Amino acid sequence: MIRGLASALAAFVLLVVAPAATAQKRIALTFDDTPRGVGAFFTMEERSKRLVAALRKARVEQAAFFVNPGKVQAPADEAVVDRYVRAGHVIANHSFSHPHLNKLAVANYLADMDKAEAWLEPRPGRRPWFRFPFLDEGGKDKAKRDAVRAALAERGLTNGYVTAEGSDWNIEQLTVDAKKAGKKIDMAALRDLYVETHVQAADFADALMIKTIGRSPPHVMLLHETDIAALYIADLAKALRADGWEIVSADTAYADPLKTAAPDVPSANGTLTELLAWEKGLPAPRWYERNNIALANRLFAERVLHEKAP
């Protein structure tokens, strides 16, 4: 009886402990569009203060903020960027004015990138990374794609790629819209949807990366500098860790050999996970299901607004 209990206990301990002991999943958190316009709840100053405090509380030592210096128009905007750097986070180039590479001539695109770099270069916390706005690396225009890739290398910049994303910008926009429309927002449900979506997005990306490159790289999560991040980033960090993830610095993630990846696919636009899987010929879907905005909108309506699906 006691032996049976002991072995049952041993089996239980093994079950509970084993997943944590084998956890090797690593992910860095990155925030785009800094300084981002106001959201549903906070001023830009309040949001940045809350985000810094939440990251500290969550023991996220170094996140990356991808900056659009074209949005820095007042000292208060600059103070937002400085606040992240003072808290130990790093900043990098997300272009000056957030253009689509698809819609600009290469020379104009590079001029916009250089204008941002000139703003960033003398600042503390600056890293030599460029994140393509809209993850648009030229789409179907391979000449454009290759010209910008070569220009990055000439400038000593590497692609600030992302491997995992849950379309947080859409959840934020739906929240802004609901607030404007005077709808009742179930904040606990909003938190749960945001957290669950991004944990799932990370796991989706990791499974696809392992199929594609045969290993689990340090991932890069795409987020935006939003009010929902300011509210729930500590909950997301906690949920990621409970799911077996270690949160690593952006420096750690971008030290991976993936930084020189240059996938050749019919349309260069998306996460690096998707592009590499596509290049390898892995079957679709190569993106996380909630990147389907119709599906994401329905989940938001049902769970956060408690509205019936149309």
Ligand SMILES: [Zn+2]
């Ligand atoms: Zn952006």
